[in-house]
Amino acid sequence: DAGITQSPRHKVTETGTPVTLRCHQTENHRYMYWYRQDPGHGLRLIHYSYGVKDTDKGEVSDGYSVSRSKTEDFLLTLESATSSQTSVYFCAAQRVGNTEAFFGQGTRLTVV
Amino acid sequence: DAKTTQPPSMDCAEGRAANLPCNHSTISGNEYVYWYRQIHSQGPQYIIHGLKNNETNEMASLIITEDRKSSTLILPHATLRDTAVYYCIVRSMEYGNKLVFGAGTILRVKS
Numbered sequence: 242d243a244g245i246t247q248s249p250r251h252k253v254t255e256t257g258t259p260v261t262l263r264c265h266q267t268e269n270h271r272y273m274y275w276y277r278q279d280p281g282h283g284l285r286l287i288h289y290s291y292g293v294k295d296t297d298k299g300e301v302s303d304g305y306s307v308s309r310s311k312t313e314d315f316l317l318t319l320e321s322a323t324s325s326q327t328s329v330y331f332c333a334a335q336r337v338g339n340t341e342a343f344f345g346q347g348t349r350l351t352v353v
Numbered sequence: 354d355a356k357t358t359q360p361p362s363m364d365c366a367e368g369r370a371a372n373l374p375c376n377h378s379t380i381s382g383n384e385y386v387y388w389y390r391q392i393h394s395q396g397p398q399y400i401i402h403g404l405k406n407n408e409t410n411e412m413a414s415l416i417i418t419e420d421r422k423s424s425t426l427i428l429p430h431a432t433l434r435d436t437a438v439y440y441c442i443v444r445s446m447e448y449g450n451k452l453v454f455g456a457g458t459i460l461r462v463k464s
Binding site: 285299300333341347 | 394395396397402440449451455456
């Protein structure tokens, strides 16, 4: 898993509350990604980062923000959680160049 | 990045070779073909990648056609544990480029 840790692994939260998910990596990979996966769907890119303080939007970024103040941490924030954001969230990290991406084990988020 | 097209599902008998196709007809010269798989809601796992030559590692072989418009992932002796969703991705090495997944192929290995 190349030292990818997601926290928390499971969370239940109420609609309208802010939620922050953390992705931590120990291998100094430059690229980091956040995806969501819903039943019957593939992984959809939310946001990604190609370096400290360099982030960009993916295909489903509405309602999400990210921050990357250190190489090892990539935070995903739901400013005001909605039921449509109930999902499994995956983080990934990748070195620059022709390399593989390593994924965390996922965070299951339920918004009630 | 170029789009990819994969069949939604395939079956394979245990012990036989599984051949998973992927079309990427708009691939450009600096784009690599990557394969990942996801086993039952775990995080995706890297399998193999290539540019234009065929590649082989301990998990699989990747065959890319000469015109690079399609490729095939080969699992030489499929086992029940190879049942998973397999994703074919095309990605360039340009700085800041993102990793985008499509729908993938559900491979069911049956005994």
